[in-house]
Amino acid sequence: MTVEILSKEEIEKVRTANRIVAEALEYLKEFVKPGATAWDLEMAVREWLKKNYPNARAAFYGYRGFPAYLCVSVNEEVVHGIPRKERVLKEGDIVSIDFGVEYYGYYGDSARTYKVGEVDKNVERLLEGTEKALEEAIKQLYPGNQLENVAKTIYKTLKRYRLYPICKYGGHGIGRKLHMEPFVANCPGVGPKMKLKEGMVLAVEPMAGLKTAKTLELSDGWTVITWNRTPAAHFEHTVAITENGPEVLSKLD
Numbered sequence: 617m618t619v620e621i622l623s624k625e626e627i628e629k630v631r632t633a634n635r636i637v638a639e640a641l642e643y644l645k646e647f648v649k650p651g652a653t654a655w656d657l658e659m660a661v662r663e664w665l666k667k668n669y670p671n672a673r674a675a676f677y678g679y680r681g682f683p684a685y686l687c688v689s690v691n692e693e694v695v696h697g698i699p700r701k702e703r704v705l706k707e708g709d710i711v712s713i714d715f716g717v718e719y720y721g722y723y724g725d726s727a728r729t730y731k732v733g734e735v736d737k738n739v740e741r742l743l744e745g746t747e748k749a750l751e752e753a754i755k756q757l758y759p760g761n762q763l764e765n766v767a768k769t770i771y772k773t774l775k776r777y778r779l780y781p782i783c784k785y786g787g788h789g790i791g792r793k794l795h796m797e798p799f800v801a802n803c804p805g806v807g808p809k810m811k812l813k814e815g816m817v818l819a820v821e822p823m824a825g826l827k828t829a830k831t832l833e834l835s836d837g838w839t840v841i842t843w844n845r846t847p848a849a850h851f852e853h854t855v856a857i858t859e860n861g862p863e864v865l866s867k868l869d
């Protein structure tokens with residue numbers, strides 16, 4: 617396994633790509649409302665990207681045949697949801713939006729789970745805990761630390777919120793490609809053992825279920841759901857490991 621080390625100049629390019637992703641996720645916020653469909657979000661981002669960043673390419677579109685710019689995963693959908701016209705958002709739903717772009721050869725990737733209006737207090741805990749797991753995991757991204765501590769932190773944090781860490785999927789190295797080594801696990805004992813170094817760029821993406829960690833893949837070949845159709849959440853940031861510690865690249869300041 618080789619993990620690429622990026623120069624400071626390259627990290628700036630990854631930052632630019634991630635900034636586009638962050639702006640898009642922020643822009644999409646206003647489209648998340650009762651009555652909107654998953655496909656409306658897809659249409660909104662397509663127009664937005666064409667208008668604002670015509671030289672950016674949606675990284676998921678065509679990736680192993682994926683048919684959309686966004687992954688839109690509603691309620692029981694964990695990740696990789698294909699945005700559909702039939703999926704209508706309603707008050708109390710949650711929707712994860714995952715977006716990636718390539719910009720002049722470098723990639724950005726980030727995701728968040730949004731609330732559609734007011735949600736149940738347990739669903740609130742699901743979102744809070746999963747986002748907290750990401751926040752805590754990011755703190756582990758400093759040179760010399762073990763990658764395994766990222767997984768341990770995500771797992772422990774999710775458990776603290778009485779959530780079910782989803783171990784089957786996880787994060788990845790990112791930079792000149794969307795998905796690179798290493799696998800960034802959400803649970804201990806799953807990913808490779810290695811030391812983090814300055815210049816590595818990782819997408820960290822905890823996923824959790826409110827009542828289960830067991831997942832199924834739908835016959836569309838993409839959409840991952842919880843087996844008992846209870847809700848799940850997903851948050852993701854692209855983070856550079858620098859001499860000064862972690863630097864989140866997919867955040868608007």
Ligand code: MG
Binds near residue numbers: 714715716725727852
């Ligand atoms: Mg992603």
Ligand code: MG
Binds near residue numbers: 787819821852
């Ligand atoms: Mg990712």
